[in-house]
Amino acid sequence: MATSPKPTPRLLLGPGPCDAHPRVIDAMATPLLGHLDPQFLGIMDETAELCRKVFLTKNALTFPVPGTGSAGMEACFFNLVEPGDKVVVAAAGYFGNRMIEMAERSRAEVAPLTAPWGTAFDPAEIRETLKAVRPKLLAIVNAETSTGVHQPLDEIGALCREYDALFLVDCVTSLGCTPVKVDDWHIDAAYSCSQKGLGCPPGLAPLTFSDRAVAALKARKTKPQSWYLDLNLLQQYWGTERMYHHTAPISSMYALREGLNIVVEEGLEPRWDRHVRNHRALKAGLEAIGLDYIADSKHQLPQLNAVRIPAGIEDVPTRKRLLLEHGIEIGGGLGEFKGRAWRIGLMGYNSRPDVVKTAISAIEQVIGATAGSGVAAADAVYSKE
């Protein structure tokens, strides 16, 4: 008749979840409210407003949908795409491919634009494709979690306007870590998750739709294929109507509000800078012990360090030692990179100098590098600041 034993703690340095901020963990244990309680409705309003601040948007339709990041992805496709619509998905990794899968399940006519895993797309390629296909929607991943590649977005939104396409962006691994400027970049729809840059447990997917995206939603001839993720209905719950739809995940909302508050208190720019600073130190350390990045130096994500597994080092046994002997989780490779890459996340609360040094020191040990060589390289980066 006893409470289940607590698990052995881990330091979560994979592709997410990362460790939640202690204030967020505390928020999870807040007693429940009803999903139509005025206090809870207030928390929803606060959360939506905080989402706007973090997405850098004024979009009215901005709130979390009740599922993980992939539910956010599905919500965007299901609400923006009708059967037969032309959709371009630019895919250069596992999550780009997932977008293709979801576009297909939406019965879109999908034109994939692919590039080798580990690379980013050039705006010129995007322009050619928009010109040739003339899609209703172009979708792309901002931070490709499978390759550690940062896809610049600042020029693509304008191209989408030029060719009258909606611009849909996966911000699952970018929001709260690297810049996401929804309004400035003319993004029409974006979704993220709670368990990476926002430092919360998984379970909610913040999402935002521009007025153009809302107009497309309103102009649908058919209902979205999901009732659960129907943004017309969800909007009536989040808006002034307060129409009952689903029973909101109350505790996850407490946590998300807290996580977003922490982001806003820190400030977006200082938070982005912090991610870059700790990435630089980690990178110096990893390179000093012989680990190379998959992405070229211009396109490396600070929050998700995807490196090649060195020759002679086994993937699974090494990660297992990291986990069991050091209590550190890092991610293995996905898809094409299975068995060939490690993915080391420094996201949100976990992007800290102490974490960087702990991680490098443990990796030194499990791959048999000279003790302290990686940590010294990281320290050198910090001391130059």
Add this chain to the structure above:
Amino acid sequence: MATSPKPTPRLLLGPGPCDAHPRVIDAMATPLLGHLDPQFLGIMDETAELCRKVFLTKNALTFPVPGTGSAGMEACFFNLVEPGDKVVVAAAGYFGNRMIEMAERSRAEVAPLTAPWGTAFDPAEIRETLKAVRPKLLAIVNAETSTGVHQPLDEIGALCREYDALFLVDCVTSLGCTPVKVDDWHIDAAYSCSQKGLGCPPGLAPLTFSDRAVAALKARKTKPQSWYLDLNLLQQYWGTERMYHHTAPISSMYALREGLNIVVEEGLEPRWDRHVRNHRALKAGLEAIGLDYIADSKHQLPQLNAVRIPAGIEDVPTRKRLLLEHGIEIGGGLGEFKGRAWRIGLMGYNSRPDVVKTAISAIEQVIGATAGSGVAAADAVYSKE
């Protein structure tokens, strides 16, 4: 730079969420694990096995899907129905209607079987419909949350076998409160939620598929229309393959495991009995102060007491007083019963004598009944035991 203030506590006696058990609240604050950590995979296995115990089934495909109860509903329709399939939905309330909506979005050929709100279906009617329509699937709500009606199921499963239909049951408000016997009743697919009889926060939907349902899933000619709720993919994550699908809602899983453990520790029969006992006391109290049940006495749900609002009593202002002056949430009416009914939940942890008496005493005050008259009637029931 401070943690958000905690909300004023409420006693949650609406249709759910109800208050979570203190052990569950504590579990929510457990530090995160990765979704592929061996410790977390162990918690998943435990949770699936506990779901089987609570659903009274040996079904291999038994686990929670990552969304609220409505996601469970959607998962069942999306995975069992293909476009053009004939589906009968027996609907006598708001959630039966929601099932019709989801069957339609699955592009089924839907034959609704309707009955007046506040009543249950007779097996003879079900037989006639099965005989006439010969559907692939028959769907029904076990505990209709909008009317407080208990729909007996023990004969319907056999009828579905006789007419070769899959039998899909909504157990959102029944599981953990009133009997749900998946194997004995020949139920092919059932789903529930975390925030009612299981006493957890909202966010997960336990679901179970019989071998017949799994066979139907395997025999599909088309992919399910949702990737997020595709049970073939989810099963590969929950099964021995441990194939990455989504990032599981880690904290909600900790909570669900704890909530299910509490149910199993108490025992299903004692738990069902407890719900009946406290319902009887509540009912005596409510009737003593002039509140009548919507359902007839044979079909009243112990966990969800739907009563008519007495003449001369205003709905919203009275519930507002209960909430603000007494800290008690009860539910208003839905759909046809909007403004005409109250729904008083005594679910899971909240089905307790002290809660019953607190609720009756507060309701006495806000409707202007003689002080103590309802509580005395409830006490009389308890003292007869």
